[in-house]
Amino acid sequence: MTDVPLILLAAGGTGGHLFPAEALGTVLMQRGLRVRLVTDSRAVRYSGLFSKDMIDVVPSETVRGRSPWALARTGTMLAAGTIKAFTLIKRLKPTAVVGFGGYPTLPPVFAAKLAGVPTIIHDSNAVLGRANRFLSSRVSAIATSLPGVLDRDPALASKTTVTGTPMRPAILAAAAVPYVAPDAQGPLRLLVVGGSQGARVMADIVPGAIERLEPALWNRLVLVQQVRDEDMARVRAVYDRLKINAELAPFFSDLPRRLASSHLVVSRSGAGTVAELAAIGRPSILVPLPGAIDQDQFANAGVLSAVNGAVRIPQVEFTPDRLAAEISALAAEPSRLAAMAAAARSVGRLDAAERLADLVGKVAGI
Structure with missing residues (x-):
């Protein structure tokens, strides 16, 4: 050897x-x-x-x-x-x-x-x-x-x-799963992740955004969200009150499979996340980590937003009202979600x- x-x-x-x-x-x-x-x-x-x-x-x-x-x-x-x-x-x-x-x-x-x-x-x-x-x-x-x-x-x-x-092989396997846009009245599969260390901002903003959606969307939502242990109780309380079909965990070991099964992803825009979204071809709302010296996450998100494969929202603009408006608009236009998925896939390299x-x-x- x-x-x-x-x-x-x-x-x-x-x-x-x-x-x-x-x-x-x-x-x-x-x-x-x-x-x-x-x-x-x-x-x-x-x-x-x-x-x-x-x-x-x-x-x-x-x-x-x-x-x-x-x-x-x-x-x-x-x-x-x-x-x-x-x-x-x-x-x-x-x-x-x-x-x-x-x-x-x-x-x-x-x-x-x-x-x-x-x-x-x-x-x-x-x-x-x-x-x-x-x-x-x-x-x-x-x-x-x-x-x-x-x-x-x-x-x-x-x-x-x-x-x-x-x-990695799990992403290549997920990339083989074609994107199927949600039916106008069917389930809307939303995945919320916050990067390798989680993101408190997702726990702060996403529940409020979900609460601002039309009740008809509450019944359609199938929500999977990465939530840190210290934020779990307050996030779960909101979703339980709204009777949202939600799965919450600090970490998902099968994240590639969950990316592939999602209609829309809300995430930070680390390089790995952006590359995987492009490889698999999934539409996303990206919130770059603020304060970085090189603004690398802002630039990463720009790769997908430039081809209309993602919506990039600076964290200062990432409010419950803004996120609710973006989710509502995309849910109402399944064809736009499909176009975003194809656009993201166009810049992916397998x-x-x-x-x-x-x-x-x-x-x-x-």
Whole structure:
């Protein structure tokens, strides 16, 4: 087995980074290569392609403030992680290291550069993330999910390939389910999710919006909503009072299947979520996370709203009245929902993992 090339995948411990890594790993293994995951401690709780004996945990830290103490802590943790990653790379002798963003990517990719191992970074966002921006001038190749991300920097654009976001098998299976618009009097399946950490704003706004809908819509709604434990009681109380058919949970392990069965999705607009909505082809109302330095979620949502595949609502405008108006308008026009689904699907890439695997093979010389 030691003669079989090893590809080291580096990803932060959230689904938005881990799922593309898992999708690429699946394809690389199908091509007869070995893969391992280098990540932070959060990833240990994720199940999927990477069993515990395929995971190496390397210390890392996100920039959490601009105080000298905070910056010193971050620098110390990243330095410690780089030293551990360098030792790991010297022992494992990978053919290439592929990073998927987030600060946990920095130590292994930077260590690989120091060790002379070919490196690739992949970014799913419409705006390059901070960790990947730091690494971009130092790596052998860059893969992006969307075109034009680095067009303003010729030096980086020359080594950039647009691959799309690699999709795990569950998303590919969901993408095979055709969208069927709701009947004018039939069930309206609404899915509300808030990203990997949930979103309090969904608990604050969605119940009030549902309450403002016409009672005839209450009887049609089949609502599935991600709700954090601390918000569960107050959200459930509203839906019970209105007699809404609602399923509430802090986490859904079968989210791809639920996306596929939905008529409309209300969500944050993280890169992974937007890519999955496009791959599966589902209409959505997207509420970008405010306050981000790069406004990456606003840009991500713009990819779908630009083709009329989604309605983008800045959080400052995301009120119960506005959301109720949008849901009511879409429920009254099933043909518009179908058109939005087709538009979203038009920008999806189902072969992204294969494209990225091709790039890895090219850079690694295998």
